[in-house]
Amino acid sequence: MNDLLVADSVSKHYGKFKALNNVSIAVPKGSIFGLLGPNGAGKTTLIRIINQITMPDQGSVLLDGQPLKPEHIKDIGYLPEERGLYKSMKVGEQALYLAQLKGMSKAEAKTRLKYWFEKLEIGDWWNKKIQELSKGQAQKIQFIVTVLHQPKLLIFDEPFSGFDPINANLIKDEILKLRDEGATVIFSTHRMESVEELCDHIALLHKSNKVLDGRLNDIKRQYKTNTFEVGLQSNNSENVLNDIKASFDVLPATFKNLNDDIKLNIKIDSGTSPNDLLSFLTNKAEVHHFVEVIPSANDIFIQTVKNN
Amino acid sequence: MNHLPLIIKREYLTKVRNKSFIIMTFLSPIIMIALVALVAYLSQLNNDKLRTISVLDETGLLNDVFENTENTNYTMLNELSLEEAKILVKEKEDYGLLYISKVNDLQNFTGNVKFYSQDSPSLGTISSLERKLEKKFSDLKLQSVGVDLEQIRLSKVNIDIAQESFEGEKSSKIDNIMKLAFGGAAGYLLFMFIIIYGNMIMRSVIEEKTSRIIEVIISSVKPIQLMMGKIIGTSLAGVTQFVIWVILGGVLLVVVSAIFGIDLAQVQTPQQEMVNQAIQEEGAQAFAENLITAIGNLPMTNLIIAFMLFFISGYLLYSSLYASIGAAVDNETDTQQFMLPILMPLILAVYVGIFTVIEDPHGTVSTVFSFIPFTSPVVMLMRIPFGVPLWQQGLSLLILIGTFIFAVWFAAKIYRVGILMYGKKPTYKELFKWMKY
Incomplete structure (x- = not known):
């Protein structure tokens, strides 16, 4: 059993509106799984189903091979996008309360809280009220509360919103560390650069359907178009350009480089190897820049959503 | 996992530690007594x-x-x-x-x-x-x-009808006055309790929504657990406040009347006029004796048990509705539209209680209203001192509990969907649709 969480053809209706249509995902153990999709695609609904906040109309969800049941609550840590804390409650008291709701004993929760408070250097906040903290500070508390009970599965919905870059990095490192310690992470966000940085696997939801899923690298491989970005220098650039255009599909390229005369995106057939292209080019001009164009998560996201 | 005690504890402690709650707890009786003393003082001034x-x-x-x-x-x-x-x-x-x-x-x-x-x-x-x-x-x-x-003048005859039931239970006019006082107090207490603490529950649900903590909580506990925890925790805080009010109010009343020498009993209320009339007719000695027998004549065991049962189920019925209103809306201003249908039966119950139970405690109107679940707690509590057959009490309680279970189920549905809905104020039609989610 390599998948910690498996959702099998899950559907959910709200009245006539179909929020999820036959969506299946498998989240491998120890991975960071990006759950992506435009607004209103059904991500939150799926996450709520995993958290047993709502029940699916059809389909089933397995955690560690077992159908979801109330006991699984303590195995899951959830940081919702719409999040907040009781404003007039003290930080320590509140964290203890939320930890106890997750099934921890008071003493255990206290020890672990102390550890985290020191780790994130917020030990002196214990007796402050939430309303005295800034938004970013409150987010830190929220993060701690989410991971405190050492759940097998962590679900973060836009975890970095509200953090400054320094704290966002701090949290990112913590997420990676948790993954290394064996936790599995589901990560939902619109920020594609953090998807690139963090995710091993992704699934893309669009209009209640799953339109794409798999390892991020595999998907990128699927989406690559055998296109190479090249920068050439030549005294006779016009002739060179014409020669290239005669043999390959060519698009203009823009990238930053020092004094290249020709900047191109060149697409080669599947039968042609990059070496063939390179030797073709070296015969014509001086090659200063030769990179395979790998689609970014952002490109894949936009392309998939537009095509559907 | 059962987190109910934990939730109740939190709700209770948050309420009780709340500054405005503490201020209200200690200030209200002072203000009330001051007001009563002022009225008494002013009316004396006027009479003088x-x-x-x-x-x-x-x-x-x-x-x-x-x-x-x-x-x-x-x-x-x-x-x-x-x-x-x-x-x-x-x-x-x-x-x-x-x-x-x-x-x-x-x-x-x-x-x-x-x-x-x-x-x-x-x-x-x-x-x-x-x-x-x-x-x-x-x-x-x-x-x-x-x-x-x-x-x-000589031909005038004064007749005081001695009342006795077929079972040989003696009663008098004072009995009726005592019955009215007990029933009225019980019914009115429930009414006040529902309004004050129902609102408090509603506000605390809204607070969870506006602070956006609800989704964090709801991923750990079942909505119905959270709702029941809230209702029970708030009610316990309410009971605490009430007890403090009664004690503090009693002490203050004694102190104030001792210090200012204002005879608060002189403040004329309609009930007191009736009592005064009774005193005049019977003489003070007889009055005191009758008062004691009157209290003794009240069906005390029945009264206390029925009071607890009707009070608790009636209060739970209404407070679960209050909780669902809180869940359905985003802020307090939006609650008006939904408050009316809750307040109407409650106010109706009090008026029916005041006007028909006094007139005829076993008449058709009061009997019917003591079975309708939304009015029964108040009306039945007012009727019971006059002696209501046990089967009627049982049936009414059964209907009430049935409705209460249905209301909790209904409220839990609205609550479950409503707490995660933000933005727009729902219509009744939408609330109905939520039932099917």
């Missing part, structure tokens, strides 16, 4: 003022009618014309001038009586004058047709 009423009697028959009392002096004016009298009274700044014009024919006396004054006279003054004149003139009329007044 000595009024002078001048009487211009052209008939010459009324010399013995007007006797000076503590608050009112009467001055008989003689040999003045009406115009002169008016000027005189105005200058003397008397309370007013009572003018009785000359009577030619006593048999056809229609009562040509007028009262002149600077400000409009009080209702009490006028009716007291009217009573005096009516009595005198009817005496005069009787005398003029040859009736001996002394004989009429």
Whole structure:
């Protein structure tokens, strides 16, 4: 059993509106799984189903091979996008309360809280009220509360919103560390650069359907178009350009480089190897820049959503 | 996992530690007592003022009618014309001038009586004058047709009906007054409790929504657990507050009346008038004895058990509805539209209780309303002191509990969907749709 969480053809209706249509995902153990999709695609609904906040109309969800049941609550840590804390409650008291709701004993929760408070250097906040903290500070508390009970599965919905870059990095490192310690992470966000940085696997939801899923690298491989970005220098650039255009599909390229005369995106057939292209080019001009164009998560996201 | 105790504890502690809650707990009885003391003081002040009423009697028959009392002096004016009298009274700044014009024919006396004054006279003054004149003139009329007044006085009979049930239970008028007092107090207490603490529950649900903590909580506990925890925790805080109010209020009442020497019992309320009347009729000694038997006659065990059961289920019924309103809306201003349907049956219950139970505790109207679940807790609590058959109480309670379970189920549905809905104020139609989610 390599998948910690498996959702099998899950559907959910709200009245006539179909929020999820036959969506299946498998989240491998120890991975960071990006759950992506435009607004209103059904991500939150799926996450709520995993958290047993709502029940699916059809389909089933397995955690560690077992159908979801109330006991699984303590195995899951959830940081919702719409999040907040009781404003007039003290930080320590509140964290203890939320930890106890997750099934921890008071003493255990206290020890672990102390550890985290020191780790994130917020030990002196214990007796402050939430309303005295800034938004970013409150987010830190929220993060701690989410991971405190050492759940097998962590679900973060836009975890970095509200953090400054320094704290966002701090949290990112913590997420990676948790993954290394064996936790599995589901990560939902619109920020594609953090998807690139963090995710091993992704699934893309669009209009209640799953339109794409798999390892991020595999998907990128699927989406690559055998296109190479090249920068050439030549005294006779016009002739060179014409020669290239005669043999390959060519698009203009823009990238930053020092004094290249020709900047191109060149697409080669599947039968042609990059070496063939390179030797073709070296015969014509001086090659200063030769990179395979790998689609970014952002490109894949936009392309998939537009095509559907 | 059962987190109910944990949730109850948090709700209770947050409520009890809340600054405005603490202030309200200790300030309300002080304000209430101060208000009562003020009213008592003011009404005494008002009564203490000595009024002078001048009487211009052209008939010459009324010399013995007007006797000076503590608050009112009467001055008989003689040999003045009406115009002169008016000027005189105005200058003397008397309370007013009572003018009785000359009577030619006593048999056809229609009562040509007028009262002149600077400000409009009080209702009490006028009716007291009217009573005096009516009595005198009817005496005069009787005398003029040859009736001996002394004989009429002697012929008066005073009857006090002793009441006894077929089972041999003795009761008296005081019994009824005590029953009314107990029932009324119980019903009214429930009404106040629902309004004050139902609102508090609603606000605390809204607070969870606006602070956006709800989704964090709801991923750990079932919505119905959270809702019940809230209701119970808030109610316990409410009970705490109520107990403090009663104790503090009682102590303050004693202290204030001792210090300021204001006899608070003198503040006239309709109930007290009834009591006073009863005292006058029976004498203080008999009254005290009857009072004790009256309390003893109340079906105490039944009363206490029924009070607990009806109070708790009635309160839970309404508070679960309050909780679902809180879940359905985003902020307090949006609650108005949904509050009305809750408040209507509650207010109806109190009015039905006040007007029909007093009149006829076992009449059709009060009986029917003591079965309808939304009015039954209040109306039944008012009826029980008058002795309601156990099967009726049981049936009513059964209906109430059934409705309560249904209401909790309904509220939990709305709650479950509503707490995760933000933005728009839902319509009734949408609420209905949520039931199916």
